[in-house]
Amino acid sequence: MTDFDQYAEHRATQRKAVQDRIGVIDILSGEEIGHLANISLGGFMLITDRHLDLNALYQFRLTLTSPINGASNVDLGAESLWCQGTTVADTSWVGFHIIDISDENSAIIGELIDSWKG
Structure with a gap:
């Protein structure tokens, strides 16, 4: 069983595959470090070519590609739980648990997820 499979079995809510390219920026460095693969109200999977520490x-x-409720960005705090390499050189999937998010930003994620069909 991979780390990805292990955490998928323990999620409170299923993640939804991202249907837009949603970039992920490290607020401290200001650099885009990757983009979302999937997301739920509790966590997300990031596709990145950067090294990210686990349990950090x-x-x-x-x-966001289109504003939701007037917002173009969602800020949040997250903890890295697992990392798995992909078949693409130097690319990894990293799983995160959302640990700090405002009610407004959580509602934006909910609306974003609801807007994707399937």
């Missing part, structure tokens, strides 16, 4: 805390800004 990050402050991220998700960049």
